[in-house]
Amino acid sequence: MNQEEPNTNTGTGEETKSEETKTEAPAPEPIKLSDKPSDFRFHAAYLTYSDAWDKASSPDVKLKLNEILDTLSTEKIDYETFYREISQYRVQSGSEHFGGGRAFIETQRKRDWRKREEKEGRNKRHGR
DSSP: OOOOOOOOOOSSSHHHHHHHHHSOOOOOOOOOOOOOTTSHHHHHHHHHHHHHHHHOOOHHHHHHHHHHHHHHHTTSSOHHHHHHHHGGGOOOOTTTSTTTTSOOOOOOOHHHHHHHHHHHHHHHHTTO
């Protein structure tokens, strides 16, 4: 038979305090700034921020991204500093950036290609 342990709570309220601290703070919201499409540099920075925001999973990272964009919008930092600070939060796949998606093409002379094809044809014909 299972015996339950008696409740040893003295009623001091310690249990309710620990439950209150366990509740999480609301998730941070993205900064609601006008995108300023007429200002190309800010528009590009905002798109970078938006991509990083969408891919971020931690609320702390999202708060930091908000701070970085806010300091850029108030012109406390320049664009170079903005990109330097936001770069650690950006997720980049190597194939999309810096031309990494192109296939490597190995070249050879036509004469070498013909010799190789003839040799492969002979081997295939004679079952080698």
